[in-house]
Amino acid sequence: MNDPLLTVAEVAPMIRKTEKALRAMITQGTAPRSAKVAGRRLFRQSDVDAYVANAFANAS
Numbered sequence: 180m181n182d183p184l185l186t187v188a189e190v191a192p193m194i195r196k197t198e199k200a201l202r203a204m205i206t207q208g209t210a211p212r213s214a215k216v217a218g219r220r221l222f223r224q225s226d227v228d229a230y231v232a233n234a235f236a237n238a239s
Contacts, residue, residue, distance in 0.1 A: 184221040193227055 211230035
């Protein structure tokens, strides 16, 4: 597994959100793909990168 796993605290500043806002996005289903692993919410770096790339691709 070469894809780093990131925590909410690491991902929030990457997408310019607070941790609280990112947790709300997770609840709403609008956050980057994530999973609970051993009780912790984790994101794959590639999923966060894809989320940001998709936002630019769909920008007007």
